[in-house]
Amino acid sequence: MITKLNSSHSDFQDNLSKLLAWESVSNSEVAQTVDDIIANIRNTGDKALVDYTNRFDRMNAQNMGELSINTATLKEAFDTLDEQEKTALKTAADRVKTYHQKQKQDTWTYTEDDGTMLGQKITPLDRVGLYVPGGKAAYPSSVLMNAIPAKVAGVEELIMVVPTPDSVTNQLVLAAAYISGVDTVFTVGGAQAVAALAYGTQTIPKVDKIVGPGNIYVATAKRVVFGQVGIDMIAGPSEILIICDGKTNPDWIAMDLFSQAEHDEDAQSILLCPDADFIDQVEASITKLLPTMKRKAIIATALKDRGALILTKDMDEAISLSNQIAPEHLELSVEDPQAMLDGIKHAGAIFMGRHTCESLGDYCAGPNHVLPTSGTARFSSPLGVYDFQKKSSLIMVSDEGANVLGEIAATLADGEGLQAHAQSARYRIK
């Protein structure tokens, strides 16, 4: 049902490597399809976009007007929700906004004794494209988490694309778009939507950055247009790593493992615990609770193929293994999580204490749920306001400063054989 590993066994590191192994499976066929789609969108714009949408999403649109949703329709979608849903969505949006406002960066400068001013000017991106998957993976919470940081950053125009296969729209997704300030929605998806956002069409304006998750065609297209526009990370399957001292209710831990596994068959749920008895209890909870779950088939496959209950020597070893894994979600289900925090080096988000289950953070605690996966927390960060702001260096050298800096620059430019650099600096020396 779920693999059990023991960190003391000699083959443990080999088994752990196999467990963690993941490479996105783009292949040359996908790459060629995506290249063709991008070329066609660049050549004929709206026409190609309507054609692809009719073909891939089984639609029958005549023009882009039929694939556009205006703000009034988004508001209508919000208005149809029941009060509990409205309140939940609104509260979540408010909390996400409050948290992200703390990430906003401001322009800074400093002036040296000779009057030379240095600094960095911070500005929002002008226009951002937000990709929202259609079908079973259409999550309103994902709209909040991508759109709100962009709006907090000050992005003027936020364009959302969401495929609506067979013309089925998701009212919660549209309501979330309304509540988080999305400016325009187009019901297109796939590599064709990415290409339209990156290069622009007659109807869809060219954006500066594209964020949001998608299938292999979307991910491949994002990789191709990277450079033409900015992109966020290319996400792998979602993962949770739980470190538990063996004193949390085992049903809670089992359900937390399920909450990751229910996403899809590739999702990864791992428990690290130094208490062998507790690991057996969690296993028993899994066996007991699994039949009660609606998505039990998905959960069972994910746990069998990619899950593990790992017995560690002690809590210190659990921390060290966690740093090696660099998980997307890390739950510290222990009495004093603060005491462990210094030791944690790599994780997308850290859920501290027995009452902080991952799903609170997924929806409404405030921090972003778009997090680095597959060990990329070693070098990347949660999506944030900083992804929608950019910086320009500021350099204003005083007449006096130019005398000093001119000499240094000229010396170094001579060393690099760059005569014009040197001469340009020397002109500024009195």
Add this chain to the structure above:
Amino acid sequence: MITKLNSSHSDFQDNLSKLLAWESVSNSEVAQTVDDIIANIRNTGDKALVDYTNRFDRMNAQNMGELSINTATLKEAFDTLDEQEKTALKTAADRVKTYHQKQKQDTWTYTEDDGTMLGQKITPLDRVGLYVPGGKAAYPSSVLMNAIPAKVAGVEELIMVVPTPDSVTNQLVLAAAYISGVDTVFTVGGAQAVAALAYGTQTIPKVDKIVGPGNIYVATAKRVVFGQVGIDMIAGPSEILIICDGKTNPDWIAMDLFSQAEHDEDAQSILLCPDADFIDQVEASITKLLPTMKRKAIIATALKDRGALILTKDMDEAISLSNQIAPEHLELSVEDPQAMLDGIKHAGAIFMGRHTCESLGDYCAGPNHVLPTSGTARFSSPLGVYDFQKKSSLIMVSDEGANVLGEIAATLADGEGLQAHAQSARYRIK
């Protein structure tokens, strides 16, 4: 010699588009070569790395020991410099360090009324690889600009790779590595060096991020390993855009245009000015000064193919065109650059005032000279300390907080059909 454009002409926008057009010319042959190199490095590690290095760089190394440079050798390189060079390098390094220390971000948290704590933990990357090109483009200043922000961020292990074709090392580059705290140097380059850093070999440890410029093979390899490791932007040719009010010495402006053009034939130098007479004077200065330049052939080609002197209606239009171009380097050669700053939306670095030529910033003013090219300043930033730090969200929900957030999360999870998410949250409600 250099194109002259007038923004009032009806074909101006077409001509400007042609002038700015740039797409990196990776092709399927390069992509296949890079894929093969990466596969071989992953399969046989050091052996493949030594083989490729001997073949591509005309070396005769027996093992990686012969392709390693230790800190003592770096120090020797620094010691051989003359006093003026030592001082210039040291002063530049100190100024770059001072500026970048202002970019360092710290962990932050806040606690809500019910005791719930939220925040973000900031940590440095563990290990970074720095690619430094060999041959004619081996710039010690580039070592400073890439290495110092990493060290300021707190990166423990900084590994530099630099090819040494025909076994020729550049003493200034090694001295710069010494002064900026590089930990280890390997004399390898190309896609094979990128692959070695991304996946590790017996000798080269796997890094978390690779930064630094390189040729088309290096850029293609970086794009392929993106995701396995972090990478910085993939740079296009360097560019300068000068906005001048017509009152700067035209020789200064001509030399500033040269200082970009001398980098290589693809470099781009553009002047925006509302004064037709001044544009003629700059053209005359170009004609007068070009024959005095050592790199006159490169400069002439760059100016002819990619340069332009553009007459604008007024200074406001110059600013608006500058925002459209989103230049890497923007020089505001005017009396009151501060007054123009609010209008500038997109630029890698802004050089303010007649005494602030770009080359001061390239070497020693303090800000980074690794900047977004080809219009990518619309969505990206100078290299900085923030590229070598990453963030982990912190979420510690109090027992009381879990009651409130649990209800909201459960409602939203139900809406998304994620039962385990909902149940996991409900367990935490009293």
